[in-house]
Amino acid sequence: MKLTTFDHFNCSLAQTLSVIGEHWTLLIIRDAFFGLRRFDEFHNSLGISRNVLSVRLKKLVTAGIFEKTDGPGHPEYRLTEKGLALQPALVAMTHWGDTYLPNPEGKRLTFVDRRDGKPIKPVGIYAADGRRLKPKEIKAKAGPGLRNAEPYARTVPLEEVEGNA
Amino acid sequence: MKLTTFDHFNCSLAQTLSVIGEHWTLLIIRDAFFGLRRFDEFHNSLGISRNVLSVRLKKLVTAGIFEKTDGPGHPEYRLTEKGLALQPALVAMTHWGDTYLPNPEGKRLTFVDRRDGKPIKPVGIYAADGRRLKPKEIKAKAGPGLRNAEPYARTVPLEEVEGNA
């Protein structure tokens, strides 16, 4: 009765969730984006219990999302390039929360271009020519990595689905 | 010793994770994007246990992500607009998994514009003028919804952080 992992799904989302989908993990990564690097910094910022934090950090290092280095007299955990590449996903979720679970007093954060201070383009789905696409304006096409025997290729003929992601 | 919720964080990401961050939830939503609508469809597609699926669907309906309707003789769960708006986050995570946890036989899915069949622009962070921005080229600015007393405003002075998200 182990907690089910999602590794066995041939699905990029399930694979991703196997690595970053556990309780606390994405918040630890968020804190790392905000500059936290040390065990107790994460512990204090989140109120996560120490044993769980320990397990999570180990897993993230193994996964290549964090790099553990010797800081000035103490270890430090820093995002690798692989970890930094999670930024669009984090920003997309942040943006969704801002929109649908807002703070009544206004936006909590805005992301701006460091160069000119202007807000970034809202994270979304854009066509090659730059048009913003709505959920049902895209469809998924199976690539070489997806066999027809796979669960979610089987359940629904991909080409015929409305609003798939 | 209840499993900690993230509701108390004044953080859009934490709020989002309170709703979609539980085990299985995002895969249920993914399946809904692929056209699944019924209890047993989700159950069969994911192999999730029925009790957990039941709890998750209820929570998603309460959160306004799914809408429960009477289908032809049986209930159906469909994504609301709020649920459909999660698409960019899902696609961003899918894209990350495709890149960093790839299937050796090639891409599993490609997302294309329904209109012309061309692949969408890769999900990422873009400046107002369309330039693609790297993680450290943006910064977060506190808005009216974020007080200085808040945890992650406290931990790090936002303006001085490298590569924050």
Add this chain to the structure above:
DNA sequence: GCAGTTAAGTTCTTTGATAGAACTCTTATG
């Protein structure tokens, strides 16, 4: 009308995962 079937959801038990506190160990610091 009723036996058989299918689907939706609930209940129950077992076991794994988390919360929280206490503890160990190593490294700075006066």
Add this chain to the structure above:
DNA sequence: CATAAGAGTTCTATCAAAGAACTTAACTGC
């Protein structure tokens, strides 16, 4: 050298998930 601070580990109590069995309700022929 004493003390403290930070980084983890260990321990116990409780909660949540896995898996199977059960209940309920609607459809399907006969």
